[in-house]
Amino acid sequence: MSVLAVSNLTKRYHRGGKPFAAVDDVSFEIGPAETLALAGPSGSGKSTIARLVLRLIEPDAGRIDFEDADFLTMSGAALRARRARLQMVFQDPLAAFNPRATVARVLNDPLRVHGIAPRADRPRRIAALLERVGLDAGLAQRAIHEISGGQRQRVAIARAIATRPSLIVLDEAVSALDVSVRGQILELLLDLQRQERIAYLFISHDLGVIRAVAHRIFILDAGRIAESGDARAVIAYPQSSVGKALVAAMPKLVRDRP
Amino acid sequence: MKRLRRLLHTPEAIAGALILALLIAMALAAPLLFPGDPQAIAGPALLPPFRDWSLPLGTDRLGRDVLAELVHGARTSLAVGLAAAAAALLIGAVVGTLAGFAGGLIDEVLMRMTDAFQTVPSFLLALAFVSIVGPSLGVVVAAIAISAWTGPARVARAEVLSIRERDYVAGARVIGMHPLGIAFREVLPNALPPVLALSSVIVAAAILTEAALSFLGLGDPNRVTWGSMIAEGRTVLRTAPFLSIVPGVALVLTVLGVYLAGEGVVESTAVRRSLS
Numbered sequence: 001m002s003v004l005a006v007s008n009l010t011k012r013y014h015r016g017g018k019p020f021a022a023v024d025d026v027s028f029e030i031g032p033a034e035t036l037a038l039a040g041p042s043g044s045g046k047s048t049i050a051r052l053v054l055r056l057i058e059p060d061a062g063r064i065d066f067e068d069a070d071f072l073t074m075s076g077a078a079l080r081a082r083r084a085r086l087q088m089v090f091q092d093p094l095a096a097f098n099p100r101a102t103v104a105r106v107l108n109d110p111l112r113v114h115g116i117a118p119r120a121d122r123p124r125r126i127a128a129l130l131e132r133v134g135l136d137a138g139l140a141q142r143a144i145h146e147i148s149g150g151q152r153q154r155v156a157i158a159r160a161i162a163t164r165p166s167l168i169v170l171d172e173a174v175s176a177l178d179v180s181v182r183g184q185i186l187e188l189l190l191d192l193q194r195q196e197r198i199a200y201l202f203i204s205h206d207l208g209v210i211r212a213v214a215h216r217i218f219i220l221d222a223g224r225i226a227e228s229g230d231a232r233a234v235i236a237y238p239q240s241s242v243g244k245a246l247v248a249a250m251p252k253l254v255r256d257r258p
Numbered sequence: 259m260k261r262l263r264r265l266l267h268t269p270e271a272i273a274g275a276l277i278l279a280l281l282i283a284m285a286l287a288a289p290l291l292f293p294g295d296p297q298a299i300a301g302p303a304l305l306p307p308f309r310d311w312s313l314p315l316g317t318d319r320l321g322r323d324v325l326a327e328l329v330h331g332a333r334t335s336l337a338v339g340l341a342a343a344a345a346a347l348l349i350g351a352v353v354g355t356l357a358g359f360a361g362g363l364i365d366e367v368l369m370r371m372t373d374a375f376q377t378v379p380s381f382l383l384a385l386a387f388v389s390i391v392g393p394s395l396g397v398v399v400a401a402i403a404i405s406a407w408t409g410p411a412r413v414a415r416a417e418v419l420s421i422r423e424r425d426y427v428a429g430a431r432v433i434g435m436h437p438l439g440i441a442f443r444e445v446l447p448n449a450l451p452p453v454l455a456l457s458s459v460i461v462a463a464a465i466l467t468e469a470a471l472s473f474l475g476l477g478d479p480n481r482v483t484w485g486s487m488i489a490e491g492r493t494v495l496r497t498a499p500f501l502s503i504v505p506g507v508a509l510v511l512t513v514l515g516v517y518l519a520g521e522g523v524v525e526s527t528a529v530r531r532s533l534s
């Protein structure tokens with residue numbers, strides 16, 4: 001049983017008039033409460049896969065099963081309802097929110113859209129969500145642009161878990177953060193996974209971060225899967241040339257840590 | 259207070275704001291200053307200005323008080339100008355947002371409609387509309403609005419096209435928000451600033467169009483308007499030129515005031531945006 005099963009996914013774009021496959025015949029599965037890392041150099045197709053899986057763009061070929069239902073044939077209200085179970089955290093937490101929004105509005109939206117709590121009950125739910133991600137409930141009335149980058153990413157995680165998803169796609173979710181904040185956010189993600197049994201599709205170009213959180217890894221090269229396997233094993237003994245290059249790009253201290 | 263000071267940072271903006279403030283005061287105070295019908299006979303016909311202090315701007319061909327007509331005319335001009343501009347901005351923002359956000363066939367159809375409206379000269383469009391439906395205040399407002407919404411629609415669409423690619427719109431889709439909810443709650447409010455920047459030009463044009471329609475006898479016949487005053491005065495232009503000059507100058511000052519004040523607002527918000 002898998003939460004997400006992707007098979008033969010292909011997405012083509014045009015570059016200089018010629019078609020090229022940004023994602024080329026990619027297949028993978030993610031189990032419940034599992035973290036699958038998607039690594040690869042810039043432009044290898046990681047974000048395109050994230051957007052395909054979330055139905056933000058449509059593939060040219062392939063199949064996506066989410067919670068054992070054909071996700072690509074869903075549309076309209078059925079698709080919107082199913083989206084509650086499949087959430088996302090973006091790289092830039094400032095760009096990910098309406099620039100006019102307050103923290104309360106950002107967290108109220110998913111509760112309102114999916115009718116999760118009666119209106120009168122929502123302030124309490126919002127406070128609980130904030131506390132769940134390690135933030136002060138008093139933050140609710142602040143504007144998104146007033147709080148720090150780390151706080152914003154915690155709000156993004158709070159919004160993602162508001163609808164009790166089974167899978168969260170994280171596209172470079174910690175790449176823009178300071179090292180110390182990054183560690184705290186990774187801790188939070190691991191804790192949420194243990195408590196709520198959420199699976200992650202964890203996208204990053206940073207193998208150090210991946211080794212800290214991922215169970216399995218896929219390394220992409222120009223839209224194709226170059227190698228895959230147990231995260232620690234692949235990072236310790238990369239076989240493909242992209243894999244070796246990504247390992248070589250890790251800071252030495254991190255690389256040598258057991 | 260700080261905002262107001264920034265708003266009034268140029269002499270042009272101050273002049274515009276003063277004219278506009280005077281005009282609004284005039285329009286609001288009209289029923290207090292000149293209670294009763296401004297179209298009633300108030301004295302001898304064609305009394306020149308500054309002769310009789312109870313009729314400071316004199317009387318017209320029929321002996322009506324010119325100052326009373328002028329002040330009541332400000333009411334009509336402003337009301338029609340603001341209502342028509344608001345309607346034009348609203349229609350434009352909604353059409354532009356739908357076209358830009360939906361894309362595809364809906365965009366194609368809506369923009370072809372916009373093209374069609376834009377190819378007809380806007381004054382002719384307003385003229386045709388009033389001639390067919392018949393003159394009344396509401397019809398004049400509608401006529402001006404349907405001839406002025408295309409500019410806002412294009413600006414809104416262009417802005418929406420860039421906003422819809424942002425992460426936060428993708429985020430709204432991911433949480434399962436309805437496309438119309440995304441278009442009007444998330445995208446439209448952020449697309450408004452450049453659309454609202456058009457409002458001074460549109461209000462000014464709306465006031466002129468209203469005057470032109472009244473001048474041609476297509477204004478609301480139950481109301482004094484500056485356009486109809488100018489048209490009235492035209493028949494005695496040689497002997498009593500002030501009858502046309504007074505409302506004409508009022509019209510020019512109003513359009514200038516609206517435009518200058520509007521530019522001041524746009525500039526102060528642009529300054530604020532470049533500061534932040």
Ligand SMILES: Nc1ncnc2c1ncn2[C@@H]1O[C@H](COP(=O)(O)OP(=O)(O)O)[C@@H](O)[C@H]1O
Nearest residue numbers: 013014022040041042043044045046047048049
């Ligand atoms: N909308 C698009 N139109 C054309 N090309 C695109 C588009 N989106 C992505 N690409 C191309 O697809 C490739 C993969 O991009 P992306 O998935 O963003 O890579 P990554 O996230 O791994 O850096 C890149 O070459 C990129 O230029």
Ligand SMILES: [Mg+2]
Nearest residue numbers: 046047048172
């Ligand atoms: Mg990317």
